[in-house]
Amino acid sequence: MTSLAPLHMAGERLMLCPMGVLLWPARRSLIAADLHLEKGSHFAARGRPLPPYDTRATLERFSLALRRHDPRRVILLGDSFHDAGGAARLAPDDLALLRRLLKGREVVWVLGNHDPAPPEGLPGAAVEALAEGPLRFRHIGGQPLARQGEAEISGHLHPKARLLTRAGPLTRPCFVSDGRRLVLPALGAYAGGLDLADGAFAALFPRGARAFLLGEERLYSLPVAPHRGALSA
Amino acid sequence: MTALPPPFARWFAARGWTPRPHQLAMLEAARQGRSALLIAPTGGGKTLAGFLPSLVALQEQPREGLHTLYVSPLKALAVDIARNLLAPVQEIGLDIRIETRTGDTPANRRARQRARPPQILLTTPESLLLLLSLPEAAALFAGLEAVVVDEAHALAGTKRGDQLALGLARLSRLAPASRRFGLSATVNHPEALRAWLSPSARAEEVALIRGEAGAAPRIAVQLPAGRLPWGGHMGLASAPEIMAAIAAARVSIVFVNTRAQAELMFAALWKLNEQALPIALHHGSLTVEQRRKVEAAMAEGRLRAVVATSSLDLGIDWGDVDQVIQVGAPKGVSRLLQRVGRANHRMEEPSRALLVPANRFEVIECAAALESIAAGELDGEPPRPGALDVLAQHILAMACHAPFHPDALYDEVTRAAPYAALSRRDFDDVLRFVEDGGYALRGYERFRRLFRDAEGRVHVRGPAVARQLRLNLGTIVEAPLMKVKLRGGPVLGEVEEWFLSTLRPGDAFLFAGQVLRFERIAGTAAEVTRGGEGDPRVPAYAGSRMPLSTHLAARVRAILADPRRWRALPPSVREWLRLQAEASELPRADGLLVESFPRGGRWFLVAYGFEGRLAHHSLGMLATKRMERLGWGPLGYVASDYALIVWSAFEPGDAEALFAEDLLGEELEDWIAESSVLRRSFRHIATIAGLIEKHHPGVERSSRQMSVSADLIYDVLRRHEPDHVLLRATRAEAARGLTDVGRVGALLARARGRITHRRLARVSPLAVPVLIEEGREWVAGRAAEALLAEAAALVEEATGGREAFEEPLLAAPAEEAPARPAAAKAPRRGGRFRRSLPRALGR
Structure with missing residues (x-):
């Protein structure tokens, strides 16, 4: 049984899922970030023939989350494809699977730095950013927010965090939030992660934040505080 | 026996030297055009013996063009030998140019060497492969007469040795008449070393010359x-x-x-x-x-x-x-x-x-x-078969040199001893990997690095491929490292990135012989200042310890088992062994002593295997898996060179059931695939084979988001194409070296029917050193999750759930889920985190 973690931002009740996706139950929306589809073939074109199964692996994860939560709407927070040509390189099977997954749902493609143009041949609308109710969905976080009552949800950074345990440090992808901003972990099989100690997170969360590490069936949460220009547990 | 030509005889005499027999024997071998392996202790004029035939030949028949190639595992050695050779060359008055060619050689000298090669060139295996990948390699090496391989014992059986063996096979094709001279310290397997050096992979083609033994140390x-x-x-x-x-x-x-x-x-x-x-x-x-x-x-x-x-x-x-x-x-x-x-x-x-x-x-x-x-006994394993990742690099380098036909290249590489038994299937799979990744799921044809012409010859696609090869050349893969730089001062060296990531600004650590204070990560380096406070930490490096050799382990067992041989031991050690004999018993030379005892609310099980740390580590992984299934509740283990200790929640049952010989077959595959050892191995193999970029310190970090970690690739590949050639290579390598599975097998075979299980009330004297061993491992599977839960709960307790920022998050951080002990749960495949959660959706 997977445990979701509720998170309240700008008066909205959101749910963090250990599969690495965010839910907005009031709008029946599922939000996912940084799928980086076709990253493998991107490298292959540059002389590094990485195993071509990353798109399939990512879509399988995505598909599990969709089956579990069955959202009416899917918001993809950018970098859904690793580069502008990614959608065109999808293998026929993968393209069919992606279409099947998105069928019957409203799809919002927030554009990212890796995929600045809307993917051709796929359903949904492409936007630079999405403002809905008090929430602001963007690929890259850190935009100014209204003083009260607004919150920002972004991807781009691929946060991961390290937790020191008795048996040494364990690293996991994570959500990170201070109640006003939330950064989602990357869903892509080849996406990798950026440690919370990186200065980019301190800039986004100058007063500290809470990290939610992805576990197999639940999230593990811990506060991270700013310390000499970096966030640390 | 060949005599020295007069100018050389005079030079020896002027120094008060007489040529040693092995030096003359090498001269004789050269005159017959034979390859030879010289085994001699240090200080026996070994290097001179290797070069003397070339100097004599060049004195008798002066000529231009590359005559002798010297390959050493160390750049410094090449430079030093070049300096030492100058003395005889100048004093005898020979007109010979001697130059080095390593990664440090400046571009202008490299260009000069190509235009007008020296008669004697000193280099390393990596630089040799680089030379062989150049289009002009055929012209450069056509007149080669001799190759001298120094410290051959240190190269054979390693990946660098594989690389050199392949390079030598190519040299033999470019210069069929050239002979090979190997210089080696005394080794346990001279026959295997002769075969390694041989142009045909057959030992008898290489003369064996032994120097006189030196004085006993x-x-x-x-x-x-x-x-x-x-x-x-x-x-x-x-x-x-x-x-x-x-x-x-x-x-x-x-x-x-x-x-x-x-x-x-x-x-x-x-x-x-x-x-x-x-x-x-x-x-x-x-x-x-x-x-x-x-x-x-x-x-x-x-x-x-x-x-x-x-x-x-x-x-x-x-x-x-x-x-x-x-x-x-x-x-x-x-x-x-x-x-x-x-x-x-x-x-x-x-x-x-x-x-x-x-x-x-x-x-x-x-x-x-x-x-x-x-007793004059040595240890050391015979060289293992050649590695497939090294072959991949070699194939790409050969394609960069000139188009080749796969049949001809297969024939060539199987003349190198490490690859003599290479199957055509493995060769073809490696070739396909180099071409486009060689995946069962096609789709990369348009991204090929190599293409085939109508006659079946293999060509390289473009200059970018060759550039990439050169950046990636070599078989030494470092763990991700980061420079350590003194603030306003020089770079002191490199430490593993993961170690730095465990430091907080202000932490002290010991490096380069001084206590340093970690300040911050600045770009591509860790900035430090002198003199930190508190107990300094010491950077550790993964996999840097060598396990106890099989040979020495057998002798240790024999000494322990036989009190008559304790005379050589100091009194405190004899007393320790006597206490052990009283409290429990001494391990026998054959068989396996197992002890179990309660301590601190847990049960400990100690197996005195004496098969080295790696084998015990593997045994620990396998044994804890089985203990989970048997319901003994294993919690963790520690492996030393001498023994394995496992601790568990419940009293261990019969050791016979645990260390049965089928332990290896059943759980091995599962475990090997999940172990961090295999992941490290895969990273090395993928790097050498050219799948991922070689780590250039400092560079990678800035482009992290543009690279893909080997771990992620491994997970994806293992799930979707477990039989891919790189995974086969990874498993073979792990089974051979890193996990010492062979020694686990030997241990279990030795123990069959001869396991003594002593149930004790308390820890035995022999178990103490193992108990305080560092480097404990925790049981995989549920353990990682349990550890995370425990650590998160601890943080919560310590911080009282307070946030670092001012407004509290309105929600509870996570729904209640108390930390479970690792043992309470049924075993489950996969210690590593997977986000695909196959079970979570089973509702």
């Missing part, structure tokens, strides 16, 4: 003055004795087993160094400049001692070294002799060495090593 064992420590490997308790020994000798090399130990020993010696004797530090993480400085100071006789790791196992001769001190157990006889041989590079005088065991087991190990040396 004089080796003593030094114990600390006070109590002999029960555990630990650092040997710091003996620092005063080591300091005294340094002061009593002219020049000493203090060998230790790990870089961390080098740092600690160096610091401990300097604390005692009241006379301020010049003592330096040398290990593989220091900058090259720093190491060269130490080597130069040593060569000039400005140092009294250097604390070194295996970074100085090989290297140039320092005539002044008159004492070698080995701190910590020797682990292998051959390596010990190699180290001891670094003292007194003159054959007639015995090398002097001091063994400084760090704990009681190590005392026995030292005694075993001395017995073995007295």
